Amino acid sequence: MGNRKITLRDIYLARDRISLTVRKTPLIFSGSLSEQAGASVHLKLESLQETGSFKARGAANKLISLSSQEKSCGVIAFSTGNHGRAVAYMAKQMGIHAVICLSNRVPHYRVEAMQTLGAEVVQHGSSQDEAYNHALKLEKDRGLTMINPFDDPMIIAGQGTIGIEILEDLPNVDSVVVPLSGGGLIAGIALALKSADSRIRIIGVSMDCAPAMYHSLKAGKPVEVEEKDSLADALLGGIGLDNAYTFPIVRDTVDDIVLVSEEEIAAAMRFALDTHRLVVEGAGAVGIAAILHDHITDLGQNVAVVVSGSNVDISLLTDIIANRYKKH
Numbered sequence: 001m002g003n004r005k006i007t008l009r010d011i012y013l014a015r016d017r018i019s020l021t022v023r024k025t026p027l028i029f030s031g032s033l034s035e036q037a038g039a040s041v042h043l044k045l046e047s048l049q050e051t052g053s054f055k056a057r058g059a060a061n062k063l064i065s066l067s068s069q070e071k072s073c074g075v076i077a078f079s080t081g082n083h084g085r086a087v088a089y090m091a092k093q094m095g096i097h098a099v100i101c102l103s104n105r106v107p108h109y110r111v112e113a114m115q116t117l118g119a120e121v122v123q124h125g126s127s128q129d130e131a132y133n134h135a136l137k138l139e140k141d142r143g144l145t146m147i148n149p150f151d152d153p154m155i156i157a158g159q160g161t162i163g164i165e166i167l168e169d170l171p172n173v174d175s176v177v178v179p180l181s182g183g184g185l186i187a188g189i190a191l192a193l194k195s196a197d198s199r200i201r202i203i204g205v206s207m208d209c210a211p212a213m214y215h216s217l218k219a220g221k222p223v224e225v226e227e228k229d230s231l232a233d234a235l236l237g238g239i240g241l242d243n244a245y246t247f248p249i250v251r252d253t254v255d256d257i258v259l260v261s262e263e264e265i266a267a268a269m270r271f272a273l274d275t276h277r278l279v280v281e282g283a284g285a286v287g288i289a290a291i292l293h294d295h296i297t298d299l300g301q302n303v304a305v306v307v308s309g310s311n312v313d314i315s316l317l318t319d320i321i322a323n324r325y326k327k328h
């Protein structure tokens with residue numbers, strides 16, 4: 001693991017730092033999911049977070065912690081969208097110049113969203129890896145500070161503030177279901193909640209077409225996965241072959257990882273809108289999908305499902321709702 005151990009104290013420090021810039025999100029009871037699961041199921045609505053995803057938390061914690069020298073030189077992020085959005089928005093709030101580097105596969109509406117937020121957007125290459133390498137070059141050439149989307153103690157501690165909020169609102173929580181890609185979200189939540197009580201179960205959910213952390217844990221080291229299209233586009237991308245933090249934390253703290261299909265994700269997005277009047281993007285709906293389709297055993301009595309984001313193209317959502325969505 002990276003040589004800096006992340007503690008519960010770091011997560012409380014993060015909460016102090018970001019309390020004025022991010023929202024405390026609601027935890028709502030879901031009657032229909034509770035019936036389905038035979039447990040009391042609650043939804044943690046990070047879909048209502050500033051910029052439409054929990055990534056605002058880590059980004060705020062990281063940017064506030066930069067030195068004044070780093071702040072004045074500016075920052076750079078490479079991102080499939082939500083991390084870029086969060087960095088762009090938070091940087092603007094703090095008067096920091098932000099460059100966002102993206103692959104050409106990122107949907108146009110996400111690019112526009114970041115320009116609207118005031119960031120300089122650079123698109124390069126057709127994969128996350130190509131965009132990342134270009135970002136590294138810009139980082140060096142222009143003296144920017146790279147803001148990693150997940151593999152950074154400040155990012156992990158920022159996302160961990162969700163764990164504190166869950167514990168405050170549902171102190172008798174038995175299990176927490178968390179969307180999983182690079183692992184910053186689940187690592188922070190697991191560190192917070194396992195510090196409170198190691199018996200709280202932490203379950204990660206990824207899409208079955210490209211689950212990078214799942215395959216990496218099986219292999220015992222970070223491995224690359226083939227890039228695919230998924231409704232859960234915010235979960236695409238690898239965990240980094242030089243992963244220093246999230247891989248060991250997830251390996252040591254997460255109890256189980258389950259996988260959901262594209263059809264199950266679509267059904268969960270439909271369920272969220274139909275039953276709870278909630279707009280949820282694919283990545284944000286994987287936890288609901290896992291409950292709806294009985295992928296998780298041992299949930300216990302009190303369950304929190306993290307609904308991680310809401311940034312979905314409205315025409316795509318419309319197709320999903322009308323059941324016109326076809327995987328191609």
Ligand SMILES: *Cc1c(COP(=O)(O)O)cnc(C)c1O
Binds near residue numbers: 055082185284310
């Ligand atoms: C980034 C993201 C995730 C995954 O978070 P990781 O920290 O990479 O595991 C899940 N849902 C949404 C909406 C995201 O933007």
